[in-house]
Each structure stands twice: as structure tokens, then as C-alpha cells.
Amino acid sequence: MKLLKSATLAAAMFALALGAATAQDATKVRIGTEGAYPPFNFLDSAGQLQGFDVEIAKALCDEMKVECEFVTQDWDGIIPALLAGKFDAIIASMSINEERKKSVDFTGKYYNTPPAVAVPKDSTVAGVSPEDLKGLNVGAQGSTTHSTWAEKVLTDSTVKLYPTADEYKLDLENGRLDAVVDDVVVLSDWIKSDAGKCCKIVGTITPVMEIHGEGAGIALRKEDTELKEKFNAAIQAIRANGKYEEINKKYFDFDVYGG
Structure with a gap:
């Protein structure tokens, strides 16, 4: 055999x-x-x-x-x-x-291009640091550098992973997430659309070479x-x-x- x-x-x-x-x-x-x-x-x-x-x-x-x-x-x-x-x-x-x-x-x-964080327009979140996102539900697409960063850095947040970007966007839009992490261009393109009018970008994340490359x-x-x-x-x-x-x-x- x-x-x-x-x-x-x-x-x-x-x-x-x-x-x-x-x-x-x-x-x-x-x-x-x-x-x-x-x-x-x-x-x-x-x-x-x-x-x-x-x-x-x-x-x-x-x-x-x-x-x-x-x-x-x-x-x-x-x-x-x-x-x-x-x-x-x-x-x-x-x-x-x-x-x-x-x-x-x-x-x-x-x-x-750098990663960024988006939140609902009425959110009081004002930054992208672990302290800014502490205690929040944060979404990201799984198996990406963004999900890796979230899981390694946002240890005081609840990180939820999604198969596609469309799925985390829907949950943020419908109030099931407090914030999401993705490429700034992807998030910027989304918030310009009708679906993304719910939300805003609060800042970009300084890339971590060993994670983001x-x-x-x-x-x-x-x-x-x-x-x-x-x-x-x-x-x-x-x-x-x-x-x-x-x-x-x-x-x-x-x-x-x-x-």
C-alpha cells in the first residue's frame, strides 16, 4: 500500500x-x-x-x-x-x-495602499488604535492581511471574519458590527456607493511589515x-x-x- x-x-x-x-x-x-x-x-x-x-x-x-x-x-x-x-x-x-x-x-x-477602519456615520469611534476599538465588534474578510492584523492587534475587541468583503459590509450597514478593517481604497469606493452611505472612514492603519508586507x-x-x-x-x-x-x-x- x-x-x-x-x-x-x-x-x-x-x-x-x-x-x-x-x-x-x-x-x-x-x-x-x-x-x-x-x-x-x-x-x-x-x-x-x-x-x-x-x-x-x-x-x-x-x-x-x-x-x-x-x-x-x-x-x-x-x-x-x-x-x-x-x-x-x-x-x-x-x-x-x-x-x-x-x-x-x-x-x-x-x-x-494602506489598510483603514470604517464605522457607522453616527459612531463615536475617532481612531484606529486598539484602544479606540476596545470592546467593539470588528469585522474583516478572513484569510487576509486585514484579518491577521485584527486578530493579532485587536486583542480587546471581538473580531468577526467573513468569507467576502460584501458580507462584512452588509453587517456593518445593518448594525451588526461596530467597525471593519480593509484596504483604504476598497472602503473608500464602498462609502461612495448607495450601500456605503451608512458609514465613514475614521483613519488609516500604519502597515506592519511582517503582517501587511x-x-x-x-x-x-x-x-x-x-x-x-x-x-x-x-x-x-x-x-x-x-x-x-x-x-x-x-x-x-x-x-x-x-x-
């Missing part, structure tokens, strides 16, 4: 490696994204993927002269799906940090070094030729690439 299991495992690993190599050599790159994190990635009323992540991915594929094929994937399973060969790269506002580097490799950043990057399997190099070169190219700025201006009034 042990030999059979080992042989089966070896065959599966070989098939997986072969599939990854084939995808890397092809003229098509499969991009995994969540599709539920506006304005970075989301499904429009026609069910089409839109957002900053999506347009950046398309620009990078154009630069690399390959076709992009998008695959939507729930956030909690996005890294396992990459490792299983469901797609070749994750472009989904994934922060580069040491914990994730244990499983996957990353390109350099393609944007870097150095920005959002493209995640790849560790063995796909050639694809990583192509993506890194393409990121620098669209920064230099103006394509990044063109996409940036469609969504933001500041350069989200960061310092």
Missing part, C-alpha cells in the same frame, strides 16, 4: 508539474482572481470581470504577448487552486508577506521562475510606457503604486 500510494503521489506530482510547464510554455496564461473585491476585481451586471486587477492583468498579458484567460475563485481557496494547477498566476490584490511566501512565490508589487503582488508557483521574470519585466514596462498610469486614472485620483 505504501508503495502504491507513493507511486500514485509521484505520478500526480509529475502530472501537475507537466501541466504547469505546459501552461508556462503556451501562448495563454490563466489568471486566478476573486471577482468580489471592488474596485480591484468584481463582476459587473453582465457577469463580466472588471476592475483594476483585471485591467492590469490584461495589460501585462499584452506586454508579454500572451492571451489572458481569467478564472474566478473564492478567496479562501485561491492559493490551493493555484498550487493544484487550476490557473497559472493570482492577480487578486494579494499582499506579499512572509507567511504566503512559504507556499507561493511573488513578483514585485504592482500596487501598495510590501504591497500587492502576483502570486505564482515557486517553480514558475520564467513566468515570474516575464511578469516582473511587464510590470516595469507598463509603468514606463504610460499604460499603468492610464489604468490607474480610470479608478483612482492618486498613484496606487506607492512609494
